[in-house]
Amino acid sequence: MKFTFVTLFENLVSPYFEDSILKRAIEKDLLSIEFFNPRDFTTNKHSKVDDYQAGGGAGLLLNAQPLFDTLKKIRHTNPNAYFVFPAPAGKPFVQADAKRLAKKENIVFVNGRYEGIDERVVEEFANEIFSIGDYVLTGGELASCVMSDAISRNISGVLGNEDSLSEESFEGMLLEAPSFTKPATFESKTTPSEFLKGNHAKIANLKNKMAKLKTQYFRPDLYARSCTK
Ligand code: SAM
Numbered sequence: 619m620k621f622t623f624v625t626l627f628e629n630l631v632s633p634y635f636e637d638s639i640l641k642r643a644i645e646k647d648l649l650s651i652e653f654f655n656p657r658d659f660t661t662n663k664h665s666k667v668d669d670y671q672a673g674g675g676a677g678l679l680l681n682a683q684p685l686f687d688t689l690k691k692i693r694h695t696n697p698n699a700y701f702v703f704p705a706p707a708g709k710p711f712v713q714a715d716a717k718r719l720a721k722k723e724n725i726v727f728v729n730g731r732y733e734g735i736d737e738r739v740v741e742e743f744a745n746e747i748f749s750i751g752d753y754v755l756t757g758g759e760l761a762s763c764v765m766s767d768a769i770s771r772n773i774s775g776v777l778g779n780e781d782s783l784s785e786e787s788f789e790g791m792l793l794e795a796p797s798f799t800k801p802a803t804f805e806s807k808t809t810p811s812e813f814l815k816g817n818h819a820k821i822a823n824l825k826n827k828m829a830k831l832k833t834q835y836f837r838p839d840l841y842a843r844s845c846t847k
Pocket of ligand 1: 703706729731732733734735749750751754756757758759761
Protein backbone atom coordinates (compact mmCIF):
# COMPACT_ATOMS: atom_id res chain seq x y z
CA MET A 619 0.00 0.00 0.00
CA LYS A 620 1.18 3.47 -0.79
CA PHE A 621 -0.23 6.46 1.08
CA THR A 622 0.17 9.71 -0.79
CA PHE A 623 -0.39 12.86 1.24
CA VAL A 624 -1.21 16.06 -0.58
CA THR A 625 -0.44 18.72 1.97
CA LEU A 626 1.12 22.11 2.53
CA PHE A 627 2.55 20.75 5.78
CA GLU A 628 4.47 17.50 5.25
CA ASN A 629 6.04 17.85 8.70
CA LEU A 630 2.66 17.40 10.36
CA VAL A 631 2.37 13.92 8.85
CA SER A 632 5.80 12.39 8.28
CA PRO A 633 6.81 12.01 11.99
CA TYR A 634 3.79 9.80 12.54
CA PHE A 635 5.42 7.14 10.36
CA GLU A 636 8.81 7.33 12.05
CA ASP A 637 8.07 5.13 15.05
CA SER A 638 6.53 1.89 16.21
CA ILE A 639 4.27 -0.29 14.05
CA LEU A 640 4.05 2.01 11.02
CA LYS A 641 7.80 2.51 10.94
CA ARG A 642 8.30 -1.27 10.93
CA ALA A 643 5.67 -1.65 8.19
CA ILE A 644 7.66 0.74 6.02
CA GLU A 645 10.89 -1.13 6.78
CA LYS A 646 9.18 -4.39 5.76
CA ASP A 647 7.97 -2.79 2.49
CA LEU A 648 4.33 -3.32 3.44
CA LEU A 649 3.77 0.42 3.38
CA SER A 650 5.27 3.41 1.67
CA ILE A 651 4.47 7.09 1.96
CA GLU A 652 4.99 10.05 -0.36
CA PHE A 653 4.16 13.72 -0.28
CA PHE A 654 3.03 16.34 -2.76
CA ASN A 655 2.88 20.01 -1.90
CA PRO A 656 0.36 21.99 -4.00
CA ARG A 657 2.60 25.03 -3.58
CA ASP A 658 5.05 23.34 -5.95
CA PHE A 659 2.34 23.36 -8.64
CA THR A 660 1.33 27.02 -8.47
CA THR A 661 1.49 29.05 -11.66
CA ASN A 662 1.20 32.49 -10.01
CA LYS A 663 4.16 34.72 -9.29
CA HIS A 664 4.00 34.48 -5.48
CA SER A 665 3.23 30.74 -5.22
CA LYS A 666 -0.09 31.56 -3.56
CA VAL A 667 -2.31 28.56 -2.82
CA ASP A 668 -5.28 30.33 -1.23
CA ASP A 669 -7.80 32.95 -2.19
CA TYR A 670 -10.94 34.76 -1.07
CA GLN A 671 -14.23 32.95 -1.42
CA ALA A 672 -16.37 33.74 -4.43
CA GLY A 673 -19.48 35.55 -3.24
CA GLY A 674 -17.84 36.49 0.06
CA GLY A 675 -17.63 34.61 3.32
CA ALA A 676 -15.20 34.45 6.20
CA GLY A 677 -11.73 33.07 5.56
CA LEU A 678 -9.72 31.83 2.61
CA LEU A 679 -10.00 28.68 0.53
CA LEU A 680 -7.36 26.50 -1.10
CA ASN A 681 -7.83 27.55 -4.70
CA ALA A 682 -8.45 25.19 -7.55
CA GLN A 683 -5.41 25.48 -9.84
CA PRO A 684 -2.52 24.21 -7.65
CA LEU A 685 -4.52 21.35 -6.17
CA PHE A 686 -6.10 20.41 -9.49
CA ASP A 687 -2.69 20.22 -11.16
CA THR A 688 -1.19 18.24 -8.26
CA LEU A 689 -3.97 15.65 -8.37
CA LYS A 690 -3.91 15.47 -12.18
CA LYS A 691 -0.21 14.64 -12.01
CA ILE A 692 -0.84 11.92 -9.40
CA ARG A 693 -3.70 10.44 -11.44
CA HIS A 694 -1.60 10.53 -14.59
CA THR A 695 1.25 8.66 -12.85
CA ASN A 696 -1.10 6.12 -11.29
CA PRO A 697 -4.58 5.76 -12.83
CA ASN A 698 -5.50 3.46 -9.90
CA ALA A 699 -4.84 6.17 -7.31
CA TYR A 700 -7.84 6.37 -4.96
CA PHE A 701 -8.59 9.90 -3.77
CA VAL A 702 -9.85 10.40 -0.21
CA PHE A 703 -10.79 13.87 1.00
CA PRO A 704 -11.04 14.43 4.75
CA ALA A 705 -13.82 16.94 5.46
CA PRO A 706 -16.33 17.67 8.22
CA ALA A 707 -19.04 17.17 5.58
CA GLY A 708 -17.91 13.62 4.78
CA LYS A 709 -19.50 10.38 5.90
CA PRO A 710 -18.23 9.13 9.27
CA PHE A 711 -15.06 7.04 8.88
CA VAL A 712 -15.62 3.64 10.55
CA GLN A 713 -13.76 0.37 11.00
CA ALA A 714 -15.48 -1.22 7.97
CA ASP A 715 -13.98 1.57 5.83
CA ALA A 716 -10.53 0.91 7.29
CA LYS A 717 -10.81 -2.77 6.35
CA ARG A 718 -12.17 -2.09 2.88
CA LEU A 719 -9.58 0.57 2.04
CA ALA A 720 -6.71 -1.66 3.23
CA LYS A 721 -7.17 -3.56 -0.06
CA LYS A 722 -6.35 -0.50 -2.22
CA GLU A 723 -3.00 -0.10 -3.88
CA ASN A 724 -2.57 3.66 -3.46
CA ILE A 725 -4.69 6.01 -1.34
CA VAL A 726 -4.23 9.73 -1.86
CA PHE A 727 -5.28 11.91 1.08
CA VAL A 728 -6.09 15.41 -0.09
CA ASN A 729 -5.76 17.65 2.93
CA GLY A 730 -7.72 20.86 3.19
CA ARG A 731 -6.57 23.92 5.10
CA TYR A 732 -8.03 27.35 5.85
CA GLU A 733 -11.79 27.19 5.17
CA GLY A 734 -11.40 24.16 2.94
CA ILE A 735 -11.01 23.41 -0.77
CA ASP A 736 -12.58 24.87 -3.91
CA GLU A 737 -15.49 22.47 -4.50
CA ARG A 738 -14.56 21.89 -8.15
CA VAL A 739 -11.46 19.96 -7.06
CA VAL A 740 -13.59 17.75 -4.85
CA GLU A 741 -16.09 17.15 -7.66
CA GLU A 742 -13.38 16.17 -10.11
CA PHE A 743 -11.25 13.90 -7.95
CA ALA A 744 -12.93 12.64 -4.76
CA ASN A 745 -13.56 8.91 -4.68
CA GLU A 746 -14.70 9.24 -1.09
CA ILE A 747 -15.09 12.01 1.48
CA PHE A 748 -14.73 11.16 5.16
CA SER A 749 -15.21 12.96 8.45
CA ILE A 750 -13.43 11.68 11.57
CA GLY A 751 -15.98 13.28 13.90
CA ASP A 752 -18.40 16.10 14.41
CA TYR A 753 -15.89 18.85 15.14
CA VAL A 754 -13.74 21.11 12.98
CA LEU A 755 -9.97 20.63 12.75
CA THR A 756 -7.58 23.25 11.40
CA GLY A 757 -6.55 20.94 8.56
CA GLY A 758 -6.96 17.49 7.06
CA GLU A 759 -3.52 16.17 8.12
CA LEU A 760 -4.59 14.84 11.51
CA ALA A 761 -7.65 13.18 9.97
CA SER A 762 -5.43 11.59 7.29
CA CYS A 763 -3.08 10.25 9.96
CA VAL A 764 -6.05 8.79 11.83
CA MET A 765 -7.41 7.10 8.71
CA SER A 766 -4.06 5.85 7.41
CA ASP A 767 -3.25 4.40 10.83
CA ALA A 768 -6.58 2.56 11.05
CA ILE A 769 -6.18 1.31 7.46
CA SER A 770 -2.59 0.15 8.04
CA ARG A 771 -3.58 -2.17 10.90
CA ASN A 772 -5.71 -4.08 8.41
CA ILE A 773 -2.93 -4.65 5.87
CA SER A 774 -1.70 -8.20 6.06
CA GLY A 775 1.62 -8.45 7.94
CA VAL A 776 1.51 -5.01 9.57
CA LEU A 777 0.47 -6.27 13.01
CA GLY A 778 2.73 -8.81 14.70
CA ASN A 779 -0.24 -10.92 15.79
CA GLU A 780 -3.17 -10.73 13.40
CA ASP A 781 -5.43 -12.58 15.85
CA SER A 782 -5.62 -9.31 17.74
CA LEU A 783 -7.60 -7.86 14.81
CA SER A 784 -10.40 -10.39 15.11
CA GLU A 785 -10.83 -9.71 18.84
CA GLU A 786 -10.81 -5.95 18.56
CA SER A 787 -13.57 -3.46 19.10
CA PHE A 788 -16.11 -3.14 16.26
CA GLU A 789 -15.63 -6.75 15.17
CA GLY A 790 -19.15 -8.18 15.26
CA MET A 791 -20.25 -4.64 16.21
CA LEU A 792 -19.13 -5.03 19.82
CA LEU A 793 -16.48 -3.25 21.85
CA GLU A 794 -13.59 -5.38 23.02
CA ALA A 795 -14.06 -7.00 26.45
CA PRO A 796 -12.04 -5.55 29.35
CA SER A 797 -8.46 -6.92 29.38
CA PHE A 798 -6.03 -7.57 32.23
CA THR A 799 -2.37 -8.43 32.66
CA LYS A 800 -0.20 -9.54 35.61
CA PRO A 801 -0.30 -9.50 38.58
CA ALA A 802 -3.65 -11.18 39.32
CA THR A 803 -4.24 -8.69 42.15
CA PHE A 804 -3.16 -5.09 41.92
CA GLU A 805 -4.04 -2.38 44.45
CA SER A 806 -6.66 -4.79 45.86
CA LYS A 807 -8.32 -5.09 42.45
CA THR A 808 -8.50 -8.59 41.03
CA THR A 809 -8.54 -10.09 37.53
CA PRO A 810 -11.76 -12.11 36.90
CA SER A 811 -10.93 -15.55 38.33
CA GLU A 812 -12.07 -17.39 35.17
CA PHE A 813 -9.26 -15.65 33.24
CA LEU A 814 -6.69 -17.38 35.46
CA LYS A 815 -7.92 -20.97 35.10
CA GLY A 816 -6.79 -21.63 31.53
CA ASN A 817 -10.12 -22.96 30.17
CA HIS A 818 -10.12 -21.14 26.82
CA ALA A 819 -13.73 -21.96 25.90
CA LYS A 820 -14.97 -20.57 29.24
CA ILE A 821 -12.74 -17.50 28.91
CA ALA A 822 -14.07 -16.84 25.39
CA ASN A 823 -17.62 -17.18 26.65
CA LEU A 824 -17.03 -14.79 29.54
CA LYS A 825 -15.27 -12.30 27.27
CA ASN A 826 -18.23 -12.35 24.90
CA LYS A 827 -20.64 -11.61 27.77
CA MET A 828 -18.40 -8.80 29.03
CA ALA A 829 -18.07 -7.34 25.53
CA LYS A 830 -21.87 -7.23 25.26
CA LEU A 831 -22.25 -5.54 28.65
CA LYS A 832 -19.51 -3.03 27.88
CA THR A 833 -21.08 -2.18 24.52
CA GLN A 834 -24.53 -1.81 26.09
CA TYR A 835 -23.08 0.54 28.70
CA PHE A 836 -20.73 2.69 26.59
CA ARG A 837 -22.29 2.49 23.13
CA PRO A 838 -26.00 1.66 23.33
CA ASP A 839 -26.35 2.80 19.69
CA LEU A 840 -23.79 0.21 18.54
CA TYR A 841 -25.34 -2.48 20.73
CA ALA A 842 -28.78 -1.86 19.26
CA ARG A 843 -27.32 -2.28 15.77
CA SER A 844 -25.48 -5.47 16.76
CA CYS A 845 -28.81 -6.95 17.88
CA THR A 846 -30.49 -6.30 14.53
CA LYS A 847 -27.53 -7.57 12.48
N1 SAM B 1 -15.03 25.46 6.51
C1 SAM B 1 -15.06 24.03 6.66
C2 SAM B 1 -16.41 23.62 7.21
O1 SAM B 1 -17.03 24.38 7.94
O2 SAM B 1 -16.83 22.46 6.93
C3 SAM B 1 -13.99 23.57 7.64
C4 SAM B 1 -12.62 23.64 7.06
S1 SAM B 1 -11.40 23.05 8.17
C5 SAM B 1 -11.01 24.47 9.09
C6 SAM B 1 -9.99 22.78 7.13
C7 SAM B 1 -9.78 21.35 6.70
O3 SAM B 1 -9.63 20.51 7.82
C8 SAM B 1 -10.88 20.71 5.89
O4 SAM B 1 -10.83 21.10 4.53
C9 SAM B 1 -10.59 19.24 6.08
O5 SAM B 1 -9.54 18.81 5.22
C10 SAM B 1 -10.07 19.19 7.51
N2 SAM B 1 -11.07 18.81 8.53
C11 SAM B 1 -11.58 19.61 9.46
N3 SAM B 1 -12.42 18.94 10.28
C12 SAM B 1 -12.43 17.66 9.85
C13 SAM B 1 -13.13 16.51 10.28
N4 SAM B 1 -13.98 16.52 11.30
N5 SAM B 1 -12.90 15.34 9.62
C14 SAM B 1 -12.04 15.32 8.57
N6 SAM B 1 -11.37 16.41 8.11
C15 SAM B 1 -11.55 17.57 8.75
